[in-house]
Amino acid sequence: MTRVDRVMRLMDFLRAREATTVAEIAEALDVSPRTVHRDLATLRQRGVPLSSDSGPGGGVRLERDRGVTAVHLSQEEVVALWLAASLSATGSTLPWGNAARSGLQKLFASVPKERARGMRALCRRVVVGRPASARVLADVGTPPEELLAVFERAFREQVCLSFEYRDRHGNTSRRCVEPHGLLVEAPVWYVLARDVEKQAARMFRMDRIRRARLVPDRPFTPDMEGLQAQAHAQRDQARGLSSEDAPLERAG
Template identity: 35%
Template sequence: MGKTRNVISTSARLLRLVSLLAAQPSWTNAELADRIDVTERTVRRDIAKLRDLGYAIESDPGPWGGYRLRAGSTVPPLILDDEEAFAVAVGLCEAALGGALGGERAALSALLKLRQVLPRRIIDRLDERDAAFVAAARAEEPHAMPGLLLELAAACREGVRVRLSYVDWEGRGTVRDVDPYRLVHAERRWYFVARDVTEGRWRAFRADAVGGLRPLGHPVEVVDAPDPALLVSRSFGAGSNPPTETVPGKEV
């Protein structure tokens, strides 16, 4: 049992050491030892372990020499505390919705990857934020919540049929089983491209009109998939604010 505790303690200490090295350009051995509450000899051993793991850590000789992560080296696993992880996730939400980075799809993809590895306590905080979040949209601009966009993106990634709650252009609620394919951002709107299982054709559902979705556990085999961007662009030709566009296709 004592050996297990020692392994856990060493792992936690190494993560803490990486976090400190990433937080500022240089640390002396004494400073690191003080922050981690270990001896300077232990710091030297831990630095050697991190180097063996592939971390490019440079050091200067002498009692006042410092340790630092080498600039331009391969990016090591990113270590974030709770507040940092929450801040990054919120920032990616804002980028995905507002186009601040010029690439909303990249921001949403990064947010999806981050959310998959976040602890439950941080995900709960993000869900609470989404529930209280209100965006002042531009005139006639719809708004899809980040949490819903993540669910739609996850459905596309996992390739499992889902039951979709949707409000059509006449305000009527409908429930459809669909095979997810892609999320498309166009004309300041998000579209969910999926095959309507009942109708046997591809559709572009407006994400802001999706009320919710539930995975059905049926794996999707994509056959005769359309160009998702082209499918969405055709909807613009059908009207100024079309709810969906369809393309015939075989039933999967």
């Protein structure tokens, strides 16, 4: 049994009982008490609300009155929901848009404070603007499917991203950047980044990126204050450009 399967079985075991003990869990899953304690710690780290009583007769139980216990979301899933809710606020008002935002606030409140801070920090690195202009839409392409997974990992793990980039003139160059943020002007999205070689802020349109790969030995610390402020201030200019491979102070 893989660890993922074992943790899922543990979760099912806890859901089926008001309370249980480490010894009962160990016997049911055919593992050691030490393994049970380690897997319980994993569930707590993922935000599952568990309580336990110390002592020989102590029990373990799900706190069923604390938020959603049947669904455990990764940071990426939370950011995806937050982005969807934010996009619903742009343009026309959509049904349940307010409910989506309210639900996310409850989700943040239902997880440990440290994890909630990490989720909020990740969401703050995403800037949602108005829909892309007709000029941008006229030549927009589709980002390669494999780029999404590479970008998400670089964004989450805070490591550099290397890729081949084609600018608005058709010129191609190899770039290595720190992906500090993401600007979404649906359906177009841009990497708000710092070019490692040029040591300057740049914005790259995702459909012009090819052959992306992680650079795990080049970590960075996200710094969105300047980049996000510039993205907000210059957003209208960015919407009218056919390429955003330019300094953020010019392109937004």
